[in-house]
Amino acid sequence: MGPARLWYSTVLFLLTLLITVPSQAQGPTEQIKETTDKILAIVSDPSLKSPDKKEEKIRRLRKVVDERFDWREMSRRTLARHWAERTEEEKEEFIRLFGELLERTYRDKVDSYSGEKVVFVGERVDGDYGAVKVKVVGQDQRDIPVLYRVKKKGNDWLVYDISIEGVSLINNYRSQFNNIIVRSSYDKLIKMLRAKVQGGEEKSEE
C-alpha cells in the first residue's frame, strides 16, 4: 500500500467510526423503547407461538432483558447493607439466583400477552440517574402506572428498579431479604433462594 492509500483508508476508517458512534442524545426513554419494541417483536412473533418454541422464546427474551437491566445494581440494592459483607463469589451467586427468580416470575406471563400497549407519560433526568414513567393500557382499558428507574453506564441507560402502582420491586425484595437475614442468616436466605429457583415448578401453590 502506498502512503496515499494508507492515509485515505485511515480517513475512511475514522469517518466510519463517526457514523457508527451512538448519538449522545439517546435518552432513557429512547433506550427503553428499543427494548420494549424488541420484546414486543418476540412475544407477538407467530413462529414462536407453539409450545415447543417456548424455550427459544424465553432465551431470546432473556437476552433482550439482559441488555437493559443492570442485575448487579439490582442485587446490590436488594441486599442493601448486607451487600458489603459478602465475598465476590457470594455476590456472583446471589446475582445469578436473583436473576433466575425474576425470570421464573415472568416466564409464565410470556404466553399471555394480549395486545397491551405502553404509553409513554414522561421522563426526568438528574445527572446519571433518571426515571421514565409509562402506563400500560390493557384490553379492558385497565391502566397500570409503571415507573422505570435508570442509571447511566457509559452510553447506556440501564434499569435498576421498576415500580408498579407505586410499589418498587427493589424495596419489596429488600424488605423480604432483610427480614430473613436479620432473623436467621444470609445462609438461610441463599438456601431459600436456591430451593425456590430449583424446586419451584413442582411445588403446588397450596
Add this chain to the structure above:
Amino acid sequence: MKFFGRILIFALLGSLPFGTLSWAAGMTAPMESSGPRGGFLVAAVAFQDLTELGYPAEQGTRSSPEGIGGSLVRLSQNEDLDTIRIRPAEDWSGEETQKATISDPLEPLNRAFFAFNDKLYFWVLKPVATGYETVVPEPLRVSVDNFFSNIRMPVRAINCLLQGKIQGFGTEIARFVLNSTVGIFGFGDFAKVVFSMEKQEEDFGQTLGKYGLGPGIYINWPFKGPSSLRDSIGDVGDGFLNPLDYIVDDVVYNVAVRGYDRLNIVSLSLGEYEAMKKAALDPYISMRDAYFQYRKNKIKR
C-alpha cells in the same frame, strides 16, 4: 328496611341484563384497584411514543405529553414524576431501612391471619370465583364492578373534599351523574370511556394520612386482608359514608351483597395472588411491604 334490602337483591339480579346492555354499548371500564398487582413482570408491549406531541427530553428537565392527545389523557398520577427523588438513597443503615417499612408488633397474629386468608382463598374464594368466571363473561363482571363502585361515590367524593381536591370532587360528582344515567345505573363507565374522567380513588385512611397521620401498625385482618391502624380507622369512617349500609339495612342481606361484590372482584383478579406468592421468598412480608408502599404512594397523589 328489610323490604329495601330485598328490593335491592332483586334489582341486582334483574339488572344484570342492564349490565349486558352497557357491555354491548362498549362502556365497560377498568375495575377499582383491589390491591397491589401481584408479580412484578416486565410487560411485553407495544410502545407509543407521545414525545412527538411534546418536548424532547433534555438533561435535567421533564418532558410530558402536551398537545391535544396529552391533555385528554392526563393522568392524575403524572404529578408524582415531579415530586419523586431521582437520585436514590445510598444510606442503608438501620434507620433508613426502618423508615422504609411499617411497624409490625402484631406479626405472629398477622401471620396467623395471613395463613387463614391464604386457605380461605384457595379453598373457598378461588374455586367459587373460578366457577363464576367461567359462567359470566368478563365485560359483564366489569360492569358489575362498575355498579358497586358507582354506589360508593360519596366515599370518594367527600374524601376528595376533605383533602382539598376540589377538582377531584367535581370529577366524582360528574362521573356519578353520567354513569348513573347514560351509563345505565352505573354499570357502564361512560365518563371514563368518553371523557377520560378517571375515578378518584380516595378514602378516609388516605385523608388521615394526608393530614400527617402515619400508618401506625400493620394489621392483617382475617377476611379483609392487609390494612393498618390508620386505614382501619379510615374504613370505619367510610362506613358512615357508604350508601350500601343505608340501602341494605338487614345484616344478612348486607353481608350477602358485600360477599357478592368481593367475589366479583376476586374473579377479575384471579392469578394475581398466586403470582405474588410465586415471586416472593416470604409472601407475608412481600404483601405487607407492597401494601405499605402502595398506600404511601396513594396518599402522595
